[in-house]
Amino acid sequence: MRVRPTRPGEVRRLPSLRAPAAASRPAGTSVLHAVAVVGSPVALATSLMVYYGWVRTRAKAEKLGYDSALLDFSVQDYLLRSVDVLFVPLTLLVLIALGLHWAHQRVVLPTVRHRRLGTALPRVLTGTALLLGLGLVVLTVLRPHIAGTWFPYVLTLALVSALYADVLRRHVGHSRVMAPSLRVLALLALGLTVFWDTERIATAVGEGQANNIAADPDQLVAVTVHSAKRLATNLPGVVETPVTSPGAHAKFRYDGLRLVQRSGNRYFLVGTGWDPAHRRVMLLKETDDLHLEFSR
Known part of the structure; x- marks a missing residue:
């Protein structure tokens, strides 16, 4: 191979000896990353199922008059007892999500393309969220026993209304949208309320089974x-x-x-x-x- 001589004052660049980025990465890194991505949600879902199974078991035991700790259940036992807690709510949640997605694509988005409706609908949703929040405060003061029963469900509906209003504002290009930090806090609060809702359902399932036993x-x-x-x-x-x-x-x-x-x-x-x-x-x-x- 002929090497061209350098001219006076010319600096010759030598070929880089750095290996490609893909080659320098260990072979198992991508596998570990995939395991982490898949394993974390699975571990979280398993932990939640165990918790809801424990809540259901505890509610049933307390209603019948014994301590659930005496059962000494394993993780597998609690997992099995969470199925009847989560099956119906998750099925309804999937059906509702599919229905709302269809309504969002076929009804809401074509509607908000009109200037007036695109401004009015987010306002209605925001007003609904504020009214629900105010109603919770008033009900908590006047009827705390009723508010305690409905608090997580109403709060979930209020947060969903507020977040959906923000989605519509962003779709129509409205300047007044939630700040990123506020949106993250709202999503975090929504996750906590859904967790709270499911815990209430698990308690209701356990108490319902105990009442069924007591009746017959x-x-x-x-x-x-x-x-x-x-x-x-x-x-x-x-x-x-x-x-x-x-x-x-x-x-x-x-x-x-x-x-x-x-x-x-x-x-x-x-x-x-x-x-x-x-x-x-x-x-x-x-x-x-x-x-x-x-x-x-």
């Missing part, structure tokens, strides 16, 4: 306990019968019990005459002195 304990699996020793129980509806058969290991039989929950070798039982005013739950651990029979 006979719907649960019937349990007959055979015990070598007398059990100290005064559950309403439970009948103790001494066993007089010679050579029988069990000396007492207990009828009128219903299975509320099983966790490992522990059984949570109520009597057929369970009284919400005097909530009593029997906890039995499976031992050699106990024999349990289940029937429908």
Whole structure:
């Protein structure tokens, strides 16, 4: 290869020895990045499901009269118990989101192209958000027990109205839009209210299951306990019968019990005459002195 001689005063540039950026990056970096991008949302979703399963379990236990810590559930147990909490709300949320997206594309956007409507609709949404917020304040002062029930749902609606009004203003090129920092705070508040809403739903599901049991304990699996020793129980509806058969290991039989929950070798039982005013739950651990029979 011929090398052109340099002229007087000319500086020759040598070829760069720096490797391409892609080549200098470790091979596993892109894989780790992909794992981080996918793994973080999955970990967050799993944590939320465990939490909602725990809230549902705690609400049911408190309503029936025992401490949910006695169950000693695993993470998998709480995950399974969050399914009935999240299935209906998530299904409704997806359907509502699809409907709102269709309305936004087919109805709202063609409407706001008109100058007057493009100005009026964001104002209506902003006014709605302000009225909802003011109504929450007034209701909290006058009727705190009612406000406590509806507070997260109404606050969610107010934040959605305010944020959607800002979206429409940006679409029509309006100069008065939310500052980026304010928009971030509003989105953060919306995420917290959705979390709060779902927690309320989980509590309602747990309490609803407990109320269903209290209304008709006979719907649960019937349990007959055979015990070598007398059990100290005064559950309403439970009948103790001494066993007089010679050579029988069990000396007492207990009828009128219903299975509320099983966790490992522990059984949570109520009597057929369970009284919400005097909530009593029997906890039995499976031992050699106990024999349990289940029937429908």
